Amino acid sequence: MRLLLIHTGGTIGMVKTDAGFAPGAGVVEDALARLITAGEVPTDITIRTLEPGIDSAQATPADWMRIAACIVEEGEEFDAVVVTHGTDTLAHTAAALCLALPGLARPVVVTGAMLPLTEPGSDGERNLRDALQIAEQGPAGVWVQFAGKLLHGGRVRKSHSSAFDAFEADESPLPPILQADAPGLNTLSAQKVGVFTVTPGACWDVLAYIVSHCDGLVLRCYGSGTAPDTPEICAALAKARDRGVPVIAVSQCPEGGMKLGTYAAGQAMRETGVIDGRDTTPEMALVKMHFALSLHSDYAAQCAFLGQNLVGERSS
Missing domain, CATH: 3.40.50.40 (Rossmann fold)
Incomplete structure (x- = not known):
């Protein structure tokens, strides 16, 4: 089982500075190394950091496509993909990936954190561990793993601004996959x-x-x-x-x-x-x-x- 971890940015990878939380180099990589050493996640994981990173409060449809394109272009050799993302627009990105990846035949699991990995009591390591474990075992489709819950990527929404259990999604009769004869990429053009x-x-x-x-x-x-x-x-x-x-x-x-x-x-x-x-x-x-x-x-x-x-x- 080969996993691809795409770090796009967000609270999970931040560090505290005099000006407030800001992106930190190597934060997600260090957490991943700890999880692998502890035997809590698979060992065959490749990490890609999206550059420039995405502040989810500044995210645009073009950013949705950057993530989707990375999954298609780099993810073919992997069995599953985990995406770390800021929580403000995580639900929008999960929804976009559902529609951007027709014929998706592997799990794509989106996660993040309400408190940076570098902070005591952070929820980030648990969410990252759970997402990687679900990606290894879970069904195909776009999912959100957060606070111990696996949520449908097409129905998820942020329901709390500060609690660790910040996302919810109603049940769905269909999996979060856009049916197609073969995997592909639906692209977006500029729209108002x-x-x-x-x-x-x-x-x-x-x-x-x-x-x-x-x-x-x-x-x-x-x-x-x-x-x-x-x-x-x-x-x-x-x-x-x-x-x-x-x-x-x-x-x-x-x-x-x-x-x-x-x-x-x-x-x-x-x-x-x-x-x-x-x-x-x-x-x-x-x-x-x-x-x-x-x-x-x-x-x-x-x-x-x-x-x-x-x-x-x-x-x-």
């Missing part, structure tokens, strides 16, 4: 994706501006899929449809998902072509929109892509 959260008294002029200037929109609705049906929001959504700007709606609630049309207050969205994201996470909805726009030039095809359950990102 907007996100608008429905709130009481929202400035609908902002929504109108977004649909006039973006290529796709994620609309974060109330509860089970409701939003005001004012003339302003109806006009903005109709404009998006007429411009060929796909819109996917997701719930602001972390549990339960949504179903457009359950209430009359959500009917206007259905009538203007808004796609029902059901219980897709906001992180996956954003990522999925980028891939829909990059892989398909036709509005109808983009909407069809967004409406499918591709990698188990929703429960139905």
